Amino acid sequence: MHEIEMNPSPKVSIKFDGQTLQANEGETVAAALLRQTHLAFRTTAVTGTSRGPFCMMGICFDCLVEIDGVPNKQACMTYVENGMRVKRQLGAGDTGVFLSDEEDTQ
């Protein structure tokens, strides 16, 4: 990875699979992860094969990750925020993860 000199921007701290990483404010989760040379973000639901971002513009859906308990989030379309918890999505996105964090209030 080779970084080009950028105009300075505030730093943001996020978690990826439990590890803390620094990101630049105003960048996507995908960029933040790629900067750390994480090229694979998920495994597929059909065969469990590794996938990572491909198009970086929101149309290939290969960069899907789980963010703050919500699955199927496109990392390239989501902007980093302090304290964001990002996890690799393994197989089919699991919406039940969010529920275990809260009561079923119906």
Place this chain on the structure above:
Amino acid sequence: MKDHYDIAIIGTGPAGMAAATVASAHVADVLIVDEQPEVGGQIYRGITRQSIKDRTILGDDYYKGQNLAGAFAASNVDHVSGATVWQVSPEREIGISKDGAAHLLTADQVIIATGAQERPFPIPGWTLPGVMTAGSAQILLKSSGITFSNAVFVGTGPLLYLIAYQYLKAGVPIRAILDTTPKSNRLKALPHLPGALSHLGSIMKGWKWIKALKSSGTLFIEGIDDLKITGKNSTEAIEYLVQNKWHRIETSNVFLHQGVVPNVNLAMASGCVYHWNEQKLCWHASTDEWGSSNVPGISIAGDGGGIGGAIAAEYQGRITAYQALYTTNKIKKQERDINVLPTRHALAHEMRIRPFLDAMFRPAVQFRIPTDDATMVCRCEEVTAGKIRASVSLGCAGPNQLKSFTRCGMGPCQGRFCSLSVSELIAEARNISVNELEQLRLRPPVKPLMLAELANLSTFASEDT
């Protein structure tokens, strides 16, 4: 967001920005929506933020977007950013999601300016982590200053040479450039060269990039006949066939590119008719000289209707906006015509280079229709070329039936990265032309919609029985 607008524009790339600037100069209720937080689309991505210090890296063409963005910022358009448009109905009911809530609103005129996307490049290993598009390389560079050293750039088309040149200017080492432009394209492009000479400047610029790359000592190989990317869980190497001999390069990053094609899903799902263009090998919107589609009140501007590039997109945006203003009685015919005439001339000039570019960089068939049956064609549902061919043998006649046979096209990308390959593959297997096939039927929501967001819609919309 209001419930109703005079004019609604989808997309804040050059076409959208130009349309919005024109429209809002004459009319109060103009909406423009985009998924991105900032304007620019893909071509001018990051233009308002301009994070990169060294302006020589990206080149002058990019910074042209600044004027456009400036004029847009000064206009009084209602700009909704970070919002996904998942529907434009034929009655111009627009479905938008923002911040976890879905809304329905209507407009008298809708201008769809959804721009371009990368053409699929189905070769063995193209789904491995580490393989991305040339467009991705540009986005990472423009928005975050991220580049990958010793990547291999593969394919054909001006954008590929541009990003490689930008890497060169930025001092990023490039492992190799594997050029898949068929040698026979040169001869076929030659008759179009005279027509493109009014763009000699652009052609020379492109030639300058290629010359600089070749003389930089970067491995630059032309006439690539076949490709495969290998690796266990991630990209490890790329193999290429040239002059009947296979070679191997080790790398963790591959950038693929073989041209851009219109991003058609929203317009097609709205009922706009597209026809197959055999020269451009993609679908082209069937619009008139005003950008109007067959659906009353819906027009298409920019690369989303047919590839013309950023400047042409700006002109088309202006033309459709003037037409929209005229159709809604905000301006008179004479005013429309006076304003549109110089733009039309400029647009015609812009388009003169296209036949040459289309012919020169027409992608080779083996990179559009995989010969290796194990090649993944539908990335989302992991459907291979072989499975698709087998379905055709079982009687599957087109892309819609293919969904039921194999789930191909049923994933979240909704055919964006497979329908071109699928259509050509099925047409070839059935020995017919692509325009004889039934087109993929696209439906809203054109981007995945969270159920909770959709459930929230009830509170905004009026109750019906």
Place this chain on the structure above:
Amino acid sequence: MSTSKQTADAIIVGGGLHGCATALYLAMRGINCAVLEKDYVGRHASGVNAGGVRRLGRALPELPLADTALSIWRNIEDLVDDDCGFESLGQIKVAENDAELSALKNRAKTVQDIGFSHEEIIDQKQLRELLPAVASHCIGGLYVNGDGHANPYRTVTAFKRKAISMGVRIFEQTPVNEIVRHGTNWLVKSPSVKIEAPIIVNCAGAWGGSIAAQLGDYAPVEAQALMLMITARMPRFVKPVVGSQGRALSFKQFDNGTVMMGGAYQGRAEPEQNNTHLSFNGLAKNACAATAMFPIMRHATIVRSWAGIEGVMPDNIPVIGAGSANGVYHAFGFSAHGFALGPLVGKIITDLIDGGDIELPIDAFRIRRFSQNKDT
């Protein structure tokens, strides 16, 4: 350009499930038939419906048919060499409050009174055992063990394939232009072929009304676009097919993890253009129902929605049986719940044609029930 002329023992108009099933059974009886389909087999309701195979909640006249149909479904592989994706993990209609549970209890009793015991009331504890992900406020339900679902496109394609292997001629992209009498036969004209036969079966679904009219019968079938939505794949959390007593909702999760939701919310059908239009207000209501019943669905993503063109009769039960003229039979207008009955109705029509015994009561489905109220 002259069209070719063919003959058959029977002509079937419509290549959906009922058309292909009828063709298969006729072929099995040695009755040579031809099917004319204006698009391709399974293009419409048959290929894109919710796939429910149920007795639960059916109109009473349909219960004997649904019951017999289930036994065909259990052995569908013997009939068409494909299990059609049939899964029988049960169907449940959920009650969210006492009033709804009362209504379900009344239904269970009504069904028992006519001799069927498949619909059983379950309490909250049993409900949560069968549907662990259901919202905690749901208090019970009506359960049918043995009901289930199958894959509609796969099913109709299997019937088509088997029928062809038994000599049935299936003409796709072949709309019927005109049907006329030719002596004692029926002559069906299309742009590419003319076919003549003494027997004609109207399986034209939402288009069955105009075919019926050409055969001298009246049936006010309406084309409706009933909407469905499907999600991205999710880990498996529900096995039975789920409906609701108080809300319009049908809810099922497939083997591949995708969840499909419907509920008879209507879009707009344009049958002559093969087009349907979706109404997101209706889909929003559907989404509300689904998320209220299954909180786990809140963050599920819809990747596709669609609507098939269904033929709906005013009394919501189909047209099955002989027409008024000689050699005419009808099987259409299944009002969005014909899929389960397809494998049986083909046999019923065949029995009628072949002079066999019809053990099942089909009088309620006679086409003349509409003319009886009409002024001639």
